[in-house]
Amino acid sequence: MKQITFAPRNHQLTNINTWTPDSQWLAFDVRPSGASFTGETIERVNVETGAVEVIYRATQGAHVGVVTVHPRENKYVFIHGPENPDAAWYYDFHHRRGVIAYQGRVANLDAMDITAPYTPGALRGGSHVHVFSPNGEFVSFTYNDHVLHERDPAQDLRNVGVAAPWGPVMVSGQNPREYSGSHWCVLVSQTTSTPRPGSDEITRAYEEGWVGDHALAFIGDTLSVKGEKxxxxxxVDLPREESGWKLAGETPLAGTESLMPAPPVGVTQRRLTFTQGRAYPGLVNAPRHWVRSNPQATEIAFLMRDERGVVQLWLIAAQGGEPRQLTHHATDIQSAFNWHPSGKWLGYVLENRIVCCDAHSGDVCFLTSEHGNTPSADAVIFSPDGRHIAWMEDVQGFRQLWVTETGR
Structure with missing residues (x-):
């Protein structure tokens, strides 16, 4: 294994799609910590030479972070905070947007319209953790709503959305904080602040992952019969034609002053797991992880405790069925995970080391031995060619980037 960044500052990888398509560069941001959104640049480092390049530099007091890369082109999408922030409008869940940088050009991904009547295809709040679909045509994100936050923060429930390539969406800009965007954006999840105990209703949708190009899996917080989260x-299965993305159901796509934006008419969410009767019910939130489909879009992986209370990897068919416990470790899996591009292995942190797990048998191979510090739980990511895996590790008080060969 080798360290590839050395500057006395933090280097933050996003949880997926941080490699360029040629497997030569890793994209990162420079937040002081994952929760402190004060970085001003999006950068990349060459894993062979260590050369560092600045992809984008924010201005006017804005901050940027959480960058991911297009699967086929050197195109980058990341979170952009507000320019000229003030006491009324500053970086927050509901005050941020996606920005795409490509061939020296920069464009807003999602439009923002917070003045009624709202614009279909635009959002009324902030998007976060933008991830290209496997074919690069769509971008998923999580979302928080400014309009409902101003009305009642308890109504601002986190949701999952998609940016589709049928823009631009133009906003008149009645409010100086509004802007236009390159993509048609809609929410695809449905939440409620008052879920019925024991039902499939959820209060929050988050940590999504693509299942092929036309479906998204995510974690949804249900309420048990006993009233526990x-x-x-x-x-959710997504429309395949442009028209399907633009047809509203009973509620407007752009929402109302009292209702969250709604999914297009044909988009419905279905529940895949029913764990409330288990000794340790529910997918785990610690370590934080994002559900991930294999490249073949046949199985979805997630983290859940076994009957002993140990965090393990589980797999479920994309169409549903009984989950299969893949791993049987003696100790907890310690990080988020990702699939090898072949779909044959998964990578994560176990026993303070980087491991590769066989997706059929659950057998693991340790790719690293002793570490100076435990690898970060935030991201363990295979290169597109499958030959390397990257992660973060603290060195003398700064988060640095590391890679090692996979032998696969």
């Missing part, structure tokens, strides 16, 4: 796995 139980995170379960959900899936």
């Amino acid at each position: 139980v995170p379960e796995l959900f899936l």
Whole structure:
């Protein structure tokens, strides 16, 4: 294994799609910590030479972070905070947007319209953790709503959305904080602040992952019969034609002053796991992880405790069924995970080391031995060619980037 960044500052990888398509560069941001959104640049480092390049530099007091890369082009998408922030409008869940940088050009991904009547295809709040679909045409994100936050923060429930390539969406800009965007954006999840105990209703949708190009899996917080929060796995099938993305159901796509934006008419969410009767119900939130489909879009992986209370990897068919416990470790899996591009292995942190797990048998191979510090739980990511895996590790008080060969 080798360290590839050395500057006395933090280097932050996003949880997926941080490699360029040629497997030569890793994209990162420079937040002081994952929760402190004060970085001003999006950068990349060459894993062979260590050369560092600045992809984008924010201005006017804005901050940027959480960058991911297009699967086929050197195109980058990341979170952009507000320019000229003030006491009324500053970086927050509901005050941020996606920005795409490509060939020296920069464009807003999602439009923002917070003045009624709202614009279909635009959002009324902030998008976060933008991830290209496997074919690069769509971008998923999580979302928080400014309009409902101003009305009642308890109504601002986190949801999952998609940016589709049928823009631009133009906003008149009645409010100086509004802007236009390159993509048609809609929410695809449905939440409620008052879920019925024991039902499939959820209060929050988050940590999504693509299942092929036309479905998204995510974690949804249900309420058990006893009134306890139980995170379960959900899936939404997405429209395949442009017209399907633009047809509203009973509620407007752009929402109302009292209702969250709604999914297009044909988009419904279905529950894949039913764990409330288990000794340790629900998918785990610690370590934080994002549900991930294999490249073949046939199985979805997630983290859940076994009957002993140990965090293990589980697999479920994309169409549903009984989950299969893949790993039987003696100690907890310690990080988020990702699939090898072949779909044959998964990578994560176990026993303070980087491991590769066989997706059929659950057998693991340790790719690293002793570490100076435990690898970060935030991201363990295979290169597109499958030959390397990257992670973060603290060195003398700064988060640095590391890679090692996979032998696969």
